[in-house]
Amino acid sequence: MSEDIAVNSPATVERDPWGSLFRAVFWIVLSAVLILSSMPNPPTMPPNTDKMQHAAAFFTLVLLGGLAYPRISLLKLVIGLAAFGALIEFVQAIPVLHRQTELLDWVADVGGIAAAIVVLGAWRAIRR
Secondary structure (H helix, E strand, O other), rough: HHHHHHHHHOOOOOOOOOHHHHHHHHHHHHHHHHHHOOOOOOOOOOOOOOHHHHHHHEEEEEEHHHHHHOOOOOHHHHHHHHHHHHHHHHHHHHHHHHOOOOOHHHHHHHHHHHHHHHHHHHHHHHOO
């Protein structure tokens, strides 16, 4: 009996190395999105791709968040990242940043979130 306890003790349970990697990448990408969104002079991007960039960034954040935190509910992920997108728009309203805040940017964020939730939800269902 004591052998069973030793084998199953927390000290012998291996941690998921991919989870640690995904968590690190998630927080790095989230930080990069906040920094790039807050810069007074952001890098120049191809014209007419602003909304696509918003959707792609939040699509990526959802997938990384789902991989980094596989036990988090999809609703919490949606609410957290939608709030993060709204926070970015409020930050961009700060006059000294010389940025524009736009409701459609947040709508594009939510569109990317919704698309990724479909993918992530299907992936989680398949893995069960």
